[in-house]
Amino acid sequence: xxxxxxxxxxxxxxxxxxxxxxxxxxxxxxxxxxxxxxxxxxxxxxxxxxxxxxxxxxxxxxxxxxxxxxxxxxxxxxxxxxxxxxxxxxxxxxxxxxxxxxxxxxxxxxxxxxxxxxxxxxxxxxxxxxxxxxxxxxxxxxxxxxxxxxxxxxxxxxxxxxxxxxxxxxxxxxxxxxxxxxxxxxxxxxxxxxxxxxxxxxxxxxxxxxxxxxxxxxxxxxxxxxxxxxxxxxxxxxxxxxxxxxxxxxxxxxxxxxxxxxxxxxxxxxxxxxxxxxxxxxxxxxxxxxxxxxxxxxxxxxxxxxxxxxxxxxxxxxxxxxxxxxxxxxxxxxxxxxxxxxxxxxxxxxxxxxxxxxxxxxxxxxxxxxxxxxxxxxxxxxxxxxxxxxxxxxxxxxxxxxxxxxxxxxxxxxxxxxxxxxxxxxxxxxxxxxxxxxxxxxxxxxxxxxxxxxxxxxxxxxxxxxxxxxxxxxxxxxxxxxxxxxxxxxxxxxxxxxxxxxxxxxxxxxxxxxxxxxxxxxxxxxxxxxxxxxxxxxxxxxxxxxxxxxxxxxxxxxxxxxxxxxxxxxxxxxxxxxxxx
Numbered sequence: 001x002x003x004x005x006x007x008x009x010x011x012x013x014x015x016x017x018x019x020x021x022x023x024x025x026x027x028x029x030x031x032x033x034x035x036x037x038x039x040x041x042x043x044x045x046x047x048x049x050x051x052x053x054x055x056x057x058x059x060x061x062x063x064x065x066x067x068x069x070x071x072x073x074x075x076x077x078x079x080x081x082x083x084x085x086x087x088x089x090x091x092x093x094x095x096x097x098x099x100x101x102x103x104x105x106x107x108x109x110x111x112x113x114x115x116x117x118x119x120x121x122x123x124x125x126x127x128x129x130x131x132x133x134x135x136x137x138x139x140x141x142x143x144x145x146x147x148x149x150x151x152x153x154x155x156x157x158x159x160x161x162x163x164x165x166x167x168x169x170x171x172x173x174x175x176x177x178x179x180x181x182x183x184x185x186x187x188x189x190x191x192x193x194x195x196x197x198x199x200x201x202x203x204x205x206x207x208x209x210x211x212x213x214x215x216x217x218x219x220x221x222x223x224x225x226x227x228x229x230x231x232x233x234x235x236x237x238x239x240x241x242x243x244x245x246x247x248x249x250x251x252x253x254x255x256x257x258x259x260x261x262x263x264x265x266x267x268x269x270x271x272x273x274x275x276x277x278x279x280x281x282x283x284x285x286x287x288x289x290x291x292x293x294x295x296x297x298x299x300x301x302x303x304x305x306x307x308x309x310x311x312x313x314x315x316x317x318x319x320x321x322x323x324x325x326x327x328x329x330x331x332x333x334x335x336x337x338x339x340x341x342x343x344x345x346x347x348x349x350x351x352x353x354x355x356x357x358x359x360x361x362x363x364x365x366x367x368x369x370x371x372x373x374x375x376x377x378x379x380x381x382x383x384x385x386x387x388x389x390x391x392x393x394x395x396x397x398x399x400x401x402x403x404x405x406x407x408x409x410x411x412x413x414x415x416x417x418x419x420x421x422x423x424x425x426x427x428x429x430x431x432x433x434x435x436x437x438x439x440x441x442x443x444x445x446x447x448x449x450x451x452x453x454x455x456x457x458x459x460x461x462x463x464x465x466x467x468x469x470x471x472x473x474x475x476x477x478x479x480x481x482x483x484x485x486x487x488x489x490x491x492x493x494x495x496x497x498x499x500x501x502x503x504x505x506x507x508x509x510x511x512x513x514x515x516x517x518x519x520x521x522x523x524x525x526x527x528x529x530x531x532x533x534x535x536x537x538x539x540x541x542x543x544x545x546x547x548x549x550x551x552x553x554x555x556x557x558x559x560x561x562x563x564x565x566x567x568x569x570x571x572x573x574x575x576x577x578x579x580x581x
Contacts, residue, residue, distance in 0.1 A: 001514050001534045003543075006485070009419045012571040014531060015548050016480045018081060021068035023393035025575045026050035028065055028081055029481040033433060035088055036474035038467065041095050043088035048099075049574075051085075052122050052168075052392050055160045058086025059462070060151055062248075062279060062387040070478050074503075074552065077442040079476045080465075087470035089160075100129050102172035107131035109406045112192040114138075114181055117145020118388050119379030120198035121168045122395025123402065126578040128171045130403060135192075136173050139180040143169060146200050146380075147388060149227040150249070152256050153458045184347040194374045194402045197361075198395070201380040203343035207244070207336055211302030215334070218309035219302060222253045222337035229256055229457070238332025240264040242312060244299055245337030246276035251283065253335040254291045259457035266329070267293045270317055285461070289450060294329075298322055302334070309333065340385045360384060367411040368398040376402060396577060403578040415576040421569050424482065431568050433482055435555040438475040479553050483571050486544055488536045490565035497557035497566060498522075505550035506557060511543045521547055 004011060014020050018028040027046060034043035047054035061082050069078030109132050113120040116138030124134045142148060144165050147156070169175060181187050188195070204221035206212070212219065218238070222245065228234035241262040243254040246269040257265045267286065269276060273293050276283060287293070297314035304310060311330035316323040342359040352372045354362040363370055363377045370377055378394035380386060401411050424431040446463040447453075453461045465473060498506050504522045511517070517532060518525040525532060530549035537543060558566040 003536045004533050009417050012483050013573045017068040018065040021064045023390045024051045029479050032474045032477040040088045040091040044092040045098050053164045054085050055089035055164050058089050059156050070480050080473050086464045103131045105131050109193045112195045114197045115199035116143035117198050119391040119395040122392045123196050123399045124173050125168045126399035130579045134173050137176045137179050141178050150223050152252050154461050157460050182346050184351045193406050197377045197381050198379045199381045201340040201342050201385045203341050205339040214304050215302035215309050219334045222249045222335050236260050237262045240331045241333045242266050242331045243335045244268045248278045248282050250337035251278050251286050253337050258454050265291050268297050270298050367401045399578040415580045418574040420572040423569050437554050440472050443469050443473045481571050482553050482568050485567045485569045487565050490563045496560045500556045500560040503550040505547045507545045508542045
């Protein structure tokens with residue numbers, strides 16, 4: 001193999017597994033260290049620069065970072081990254097002086113945002129400091145998009161949502177709320193320099209089954225029902241309620257139904273529980289609230305008794321096929337949470353925009369530009385339903401594209417990330433970070449008692465980590481942004497680093513192609529998604545090969561090395577943002 005190119009900005013980025021897995025590439029280890037130092041405001045601002053909504057995401061993020069966490073490779077559970085994000089949000093104090101206000105100088109460019117969700121708000125956050133004038137249009141009475149209309153208050157309190165949405169609105173957004181855009185062609189005559197569409201995937205899927213129309217008063221589309229609850233239009237549900245679907249929306253529906261009088265709420269899924277799309281912790285929360293999950297049942301018919309819903313018939317599923325056996329489950333109400341899809345009834349067919357057979361616009365996956373060069377899409381509106389952190393990532397990329405477009409630049413020639421590999425030494429064997437690997441297990445988050453929380457849909461169920469628990473959890477982070485950097489010229493090939501390495505990830509062997517090298521390491525490197533760190537030739541003709549998959553970033557190799565051939569250096573990786581040169 002060729003020697004590893006440490007100048008490649010993506011090499012060490014891939015090694016910081018949590019940051020690499022995060023769609024917005026939040027520098028996770030950096031803010032976790034600050035939490036351990038009780039520097040909550042600084043940790044919050046690092047999050048705010050990347051993921052924009054630390055308090056919101058500290059509660060409702062889908063947590064793609066946690067399955068990637070290196071801690072999960074050496075014990076059962078990853079670092080509680082999401083809940084640590086909430087720690088800095090809950091304890092940050094007043095950060096007003098750290099946040100940007102309205103730009104004093106305008107650049108003469110006007111940008112329209114259609115939809116007030118996380119993608120649009122991220123675009124506003126990135127463009128306003130550059131002098132753009134930003135108008136936001138939304139058909140709701142408050143900005144926030146699906147985070148406001150569909151995420152229950154027992155998961156995300158309104159106070160937290162309002163605070164982080166208003167931070168961006170107070171940067172100078174001109175809002176046009178309670179305003180439905182009925183015609184894209186008419187809207188484009190307003191003369192905006194660029195338009196961003198972040199209207200989400202607002203249409204819930206229905207089930208066209210026998211009895212559906214007769215039972216329409218008792219069968220509801222999940223996302224519409226949740227919005228009705230959030231805005232106070234729906235205040236109760238049937239004593240026996242069935243929730244059909246296995247995603248996160250279904251979990252929100254069933255837990256909300258419990259709080260609106262549903263004494264007997266059941267989740268119905270076509271497949272097995274282990275294949276549900278819902279996040280594991282969402283499923284656990286539903287089960288904790290006494291909501292059973294009935295597996296392998298495919299809905300067949302809504303059965304009425306006079307003018308009331310009597311129940312639903314289901315067919316059992318065996319090996320992906322329906323079984324002749326029919327199961328009848330009585331109920332008073334049904335919530336359908338079987339998927340969401342895009343809906344653009346306000347965009348005319350002759351508007352110049354093209355859509356696929358799933359109703360999604362043709363959008364460039366890198367630039368987020370549509371067939372109309374000054375119209376951009378992002379979030380669920382671009383590529384279908386995802387999650388909040390993906391919408392934020394789309395917003396950053398779309399804002400970068402809009403800035404390039406408004407300045408007459410090539411949208412494909414995007415600036416690279418800002419990176420820095422910096423030494424951390426304070427002495428011969430002393431580094432500026434806590435390198436000892438904590439033996440603490442993942443901390444449990446305190447919860448409001450079930451009896452109390454189910455009586456109040458506005459009461460937040462998770463209490464979050466207090467600073468003491470947050471400190472313990474923060475020390476579980478393995479500091480994967482502190483990299484082991486090897487200098488060939490200093491190495492005397494004494495193998496001290498090999499002897500001290502707790503995971504046997506360092507090897508001194510004869511070079512070969514990657515497949516051969518991976519097989520001949522002391523511990524064969526089977527995870528091809530993680531790179532091998534290969535040095536230049538040593539005097540003996542061997543090379544140093546380190547399996548990045550096994551490395552704990554503990555620093556023992558650097559501490560033991562008698563010649564300082566190993567050093568621990570911090571790698572900062574910040575994706576390009578709008579306005580970056």
